[in-house]
Amino acid sequence: MLRTKPMVHMTVVAPKKVMKPVVEELERLHLVHLEDFKDLPMGEPFEEAGTLSDHLVKVRTSMKGLKLTPPEGTKVPEDEIEKDLDSIVKEIEVRVVKVHEEVTRLEAQRREYLKKIDELRCLEHFPLSLEDYRGYRTLSVFVGSVEHIPRIDVRHEMFYEKYGRGYFLALFVEKENSDEVAEALVKAGFREFKVPEGSGTPSEMIRSYSGQIEEIDKRLKDLQAELEKNSRRYRDVIFAAEEYLTARVEVAEAPLRFGVSRHAFAFRGWMPKERADYVKERIMKAARGMAYIEFGDGDEPPPVAYDNPKVFRAFQLFTDLMGRPDPREVDPTMVLALGLPVFFGFMLGDIGYGLVILAMLYSGLMDRILDYLGFTGSKPSIKKVLKISSYTTLIFGFLFNEFFGFELFATSHASGEIVVVLPGVHYPEFELFGTHFPYLRLENVMPSIALSLWIGIFHMTLGYVFGFVNVQRTHGVKHAVLEKGSWLMVLWGGVIMLYPVTRSWFGHEMNMAMVWTGLAILIAGMLIAVKAEGAAGILHLPSLFSNVVSYARLVSVGLASVGLAFAFNAMALDMAEGGGALGYLIAGLVLAAGHTLNTVLGIMEPTIQGLRLHYVEQFMKFYDGMGRYYIPFGVERRYTA
Amino acid sequence: MRYSKRGLVLLGALTVLLLIGSIPAAAQSGEEDKAIGIGLLAVGAGLAVGLGAVGTGIAQSQIGPAVLAATAEDPKMFGKGLMVIAIPETAVIFGMVISLMLMFLTLSQI
Numbered sequence: 001m002l003r004t005k006p007m008v009h010m011t012v013v014a015p016k017k018v019m020k021p022v023v024e025e026l027e028r029l030h031l032v033h034l035e036d037f038k039d040l041p042m043g044e045p046f047e048e049a050g051t052l053s054d055h056l057v058k059v060r061t062s063m064k065g066l067k068l069t070p071p072e073g074t075k076v077p078e079d080e081i082e083k084d085l086d087s088i089v090k091e092i093e094v095r096v097v098k099v100h101e102e103v104t105r106l107e108a109q110r111r112e113y114l115k116k117i118d119e120l121r122c123l124e125h126f127p128l129s130l131e132d133y134r135g136y137r138t139l140s141v142f143v144g145s146v147e148h149i150p151r152i153d154v155r156h157e158m159f160y161e162k163y164g165r166g167y168f169l170a171l172f173v174e175k176e177n178s179d180e181v182a183e184a185l186v187k188a189g190f191r192e193f194k195v196p197e198g199s200g201t202p203s204e205m206i207r208s209y210s211g212q213i214e215e216i217d218k219r220l221k222d223l224q225a226e227l228e229k230n231s232r233r234y235r236d237v238i239f240a241a242e243e244y245l246t247a248r249v250e251v252a253e254a255p256l257r258f259g260v261s262r263h264a265f266a267f268r269g270w271m272p273k274e275r276a277d278y279v280k281e282r283i284m285k286a287a288r289g290m291a292y293i294e295f296g297d298g299d300e301p302p303p304v305a306y307d308n309p310k311v312f313r314a315f316q317l318f319t320d321l322m323g324r325p326d327p328r329e330v331d332p333t334m335v336l337a338l339g340l341p342v343f344f345g346f347m348l349g350d351i352g353y354g355l356v357i358l359a360m361l362y363s364g365l366m367d368r369i370l371d372y373l374g375f376t377g378s379k380p381s382i383k384k385v386l387k388i389s390s391y392t393t394l395i396f397g398f399l400f401n402e403f404f405g406f407e408l409f410a411t412s413h414a415s416g417e418i419v420v421v422l423p424g425v426h427y428p429e430f431e432l433f434g435t436h437f438p439y440l441r442l443e444n445v446m447p448s449i450a451l452s453l454w455i456g457i458f459h460m461t462l463g464y465v466f467g468f469v470n471v472q473r474t475h476g477v478k479h480a481v482l483e484k485g486s487w488l489m490v491l492w493g494g495v496i497m498l499y500p501v502t503r504s505w506f507g508h509e510m511n512m513a514m515v516w517t518g519l520a521i522l523i524a525g526m527l528i529a530v531k532a533e534g535a536a537g538i539l540h541l542p543s544l545f546s547n548v549v550s551y552a553r554l555v556s557v558g559l560a561s562v563g564l565a566f567a568f569n570a571m572a573l574d575m576a577e578g579g580g581a582l583g584y585l586i587a588g589l590v591l592a593a594g595h596t597l598n599t600v601l602g603i604m605e606p607t608i609q610g611l612r613l614h615y616v617e618q619f620m621k622f623y624d625g626m627g628r629y630y631i632p633f634g635v636e637r638r639y640t641a
Numbered sequence: 642m643r644y645s646k647r648g649l650v651l652l653g654a655l656t657v658l659l660l661i662g663s664i665p666a667a668a669q670s671g672e673e674d675k676a677i678g679i680g681l682l683a684v685g686a687g688l689a690v691g692l693g694a695v696g697t698g699i700a701q702s703q704i705g706p707a708v709l710a711a712t713a714e715d716p717k718m719f720g721k722g723l724m725v726i727a728i729p730e731t732a733v734i735f736g737m738v739i740s741l742m743l744m745f746l747t748l749s750q751i
Contacts, residue, residue: 322720445745449738505746546731552738553730608723615720616727625720 002330004627005307006273009298012283013266014291020046023254025286027247030634031279032269033303040259040266049252055089056245062092062238065100066231075641076240088241095230096238103223110216113209120202120209122168122193126159130202133170133195140178142171147189152181168193239639247635254633270302270630301327304627312337314384322615323625328473330466332623336614339459340385343610345392347557349441350565352404352595353602354393361387386603401427401438404595405565411438419569441555441562448555450502456551456617457495463621464488470622482532484621489525491544493518547617554613557605561598568594656688682748686740693736700729 010032014022026032081088123130123143133141147166152158154177160169166189173181182190198205231238258267271279280293304324306316308331315337325331348354360366361383370379401407407420409427430437441448464484472480497518504510529537568590576587619625708722 321717321723323717445741449741546735549738550731550734552741553734556734556737556741612723612727612730616724620724 002332002334003307004325004327004329004331005305005630007270007302007305007327007630008273008276009268009270009296009302010276010279011266011268011294011296012291013264014287016260016263016265018287018290019043019255019258019265020251021286022283022291023251025282026254027251027634029279029282030632030636031271031275032633033271033630034254034257034267034269034633035300036257037259037267040261043255043258043260043265045255046252049249052245052249052252055085056242056249058089058093058097059238059242059245062096062100063242065104066096066227068231068235068238071236071239071639074236075637075639076236078240078244078637078640081237081241081244081640085241085244088237092234092238092241096227096234099223099227099230103220103227106216106220106223110213110220113213113216116196117206117209117213119193119196120206122161122163123170123195123202124206125161126170126202128159128170129200130195130197130205131199136172138175139172140175140181142169142173142181142185142190142192143195144169144185144193145189145191146185150184150188150190152184154180156181236639243635243637243639250633250635268298269633270298271632272305301628303630305630306331306333308333308337314381314388315340317378317381318385318611318614319625321611322619322623324627324629326624326627329470329624329627330622332466332614332619335462335466335618339614339618340607340610341389341392343554343613344389344606345394345396346554347606347609348389348393348561348602349396349400349558350402350404350561350602351394351397351408352402352406353561353599354390354397356599357386357390357393357603361390389606399437399439400441402441402562402565405562405569405598407438407440409438413438413440418566419573441558442566445555445559448558449552452551452554453548455554456548456613457491459551459613459618460491460547460621461488463618464491467622479532482528486525486528486532487540487544487621489521490529490541491525491548493520493522493525494545494548497522550617551613553609557609561602561605564598564601565595568598679748682743686743689736689740689743690733691736693733697729697733700732701726704729 012022026034133143145163145166145168149158149160149167149169152171152173154173156177157172158169159171160167162168171181171185196205255265258265260266276295280295283293284291304327306313306319308316312333315333318336318340319325319331319333345354357366360369366383366386367379370376370382375382397403397408401409401411403421407418408422409425410420410423411427411429427438464487467484468480468488471483495518497515499518500508500511500514526538526541529540533540571594572587572591575583575590577583579586704726708718708726711718712722
């Protein structure tokens with residue numbers, strides 16, 4: 001969990017004649033992260049690489065053009081594709097790619113005709129044919145738009161029409177006067193218009209283009225229907241073929257990463273330690289026993305694969321945002337997986353909003369939103385994280401007795417200021433850790449802040465403990481104490497020192513012994529830190545303080561969300577009370593708009609702030625995230641069986 | 642980036658006016674003193690969080706685009722970018738804590 005998968009380095013040498021079966025086996029295994037082999041000359045791709053790549057390009061073109069959604073659940077047997085590969089690709093090309101190309105071509109033509117019609121419309125009202133605008137030896141022709149009609153003092157012929165805020169004109173003058181006229185036109189804000197080629201009157205041409213567009217539309221309609229039918233029909237095959245071809249191309253190009261001599265080939269790679277024996281056995285079998293396989297630690301740090309239980313895996317996405325852990329680093333995914341939903345729930349803490357998020361998830365609305373926002377790839381993880389977070393929101397919502405800013409159940413506390421949604425149902429009030437539940441956030445602001453700071457102190461302590469482990473793994477215990485232990489002492493020294501001080505604000509007597517002990521620990525920690533980092537270490541002290549205070553955002557985001565909901569409810573209630581039917585209508589609109597806004601904020605803010613508390617306040621204490629991704633050779637089969 | 646100097650001066654002047662305007666009417670009875678004190682505390686609480694937010698906003702308005710640009714080039718920069726964006730938030734968080742302390746700690750003791 002807190003560690004990534006242990007990896008082992010493998011070197012394989014085998015005779016060239018078994019290269020292909022070995023590569024195919026590697027691809028099927030989908031376990032070995034290949035490294036480039038630099039000690040021997042590079043190998044050459046297998047001969048089918050070219051054809052396969054061509055096929056792949058065609059299939060991918062069809063996928064891209066059609067914007068297909070991937071099939072779910074259906075799988076096409078791989079041998080079917082392998083057997084009829086050429087005919088399948090040909091069919092996809094003819095039925096899908098070609099049709100799509102034709103559609104694109106017709107659409108482009110349609111756009112061009114529309115543009116021409118637009119241009120011709122400008123000339124439509126002048127009693128001239130298109131050929132009248134060109135071909136003169138002694139005349140200059142100006143056609144274009146002007147802001148106002150210019151004064152022309154020489155002999156001329158002018159047609160004009162109102163056009164936008166100004167005019168559209170066609171002006172014929174003798175060539176020797178053209179410079180003078182051009183100057184006058186420029187002053188009138190002249191913008192030249194290029195008269196379209198062709199003959200006949202503009203109206204005739206517009207009619208002809210319109211006719212052609214109609215024909216194109218008819219043809220497009222047929223083609224699009226055909227394309228839609230075909231893309232539905234071939235969707236599974238297209239995805240399966242793409243997957244199969246990607247795998248085949250990887251196989252065909254694998255020798256580029258191998259070292260090859262006259263009779264033998266060699267490659268290196270990494271794999272999870274637990275699968276090493278299995279991989280060895282399979283490679284040996286593929287090489288018919290003619291391979292030499294050696295395991296070791298490798299020269300470079302291994303690529304990193306996560307090793308988390310299924311429930312935590314969705315959160316790996318957020319660890320990756322900061323970078324993969326280094327092989328010797330603590331993998332913080334578990335902390336994120338536990339911390340993020342709790343922070344989220346604590347901040348939003350409202351049964352109503354929790355239910356709305358769940359409804360969005362189950363109705364598929366969230367899928368559409370995530371697709372729209374461009375999160376298609378990471379959608380499953382984000383949805384899972386939101387789902388877990390919405391459950392914690394429900395739990396905290398129950399503890400806070402909140403429902404869209406109202407109180408959900410009746411309590412003995414009833415202040416009368418806040419509306420109770422279910423006055424008939426009584427909240428099962430209880431005491432836990434000396435706290436009375438329901439815990440009303442708006443009435444317990446200072447205790448909530450204190451709680452949030454304690455959460456912060458423990459959260460950061462965990463960060464320092466991880467930091468200690470990381471440094472100890474790489475540089476030993478002494479360095480760990482100097483670098484991380486010192487700051488842990490500073491943090492806790494500060495806590496021990498300030499705790500009695502803050503309590504004294506609430507009328508408790510100040511325990512001076514604690515203050516002095518805390519100060520002593522803080523100074524000792526600071527001295528160690530200065531020894532490790534130099535005098536600059538002192539500069540970190542204020543940031544440590546601001547880190548702790550930063551956790552107060554857990555309360556403030558929560559209060560903001562309650563406050564907003566409360567404000568919208570108050571507005572709506574006022575309107576409903578005073579305004580009759582119209583009042584109810586407006587109240588309904590205010591409620592709908594207000595709570596929609598609050599839901600959006602309620603999803604965004606706790607996620608971002610929760611992540612930030614992890615990334616900035618905690619991860620900075622221990623995390624580098626400089627690990628390489630483990631990318632096993634081969635293709636994960638999703639659409640082929 | 643340029644800010645309207647006139648706007649800032651106006652904002653400052655209004656704040657000062659608001660503060661001064663509430664003082665002269667005071668000093669008549671203990672009850673009124675208390676009311677004015679509470680009012681000033683509330684204004685202080687508002688200023689603490691409001692000015693903090695303005696400062697954070699100005700800083701983030703310049704960091705935000707830079708981080709977006711960096712993330713567009715290399716999506717791996719997202720996490721680090723978020724961290725950099727988060728730094729000026731300290732100002733508003735401190736303001737908020739002060740504000741909440743004024744509202745809920747000091748006020749309750751008056």
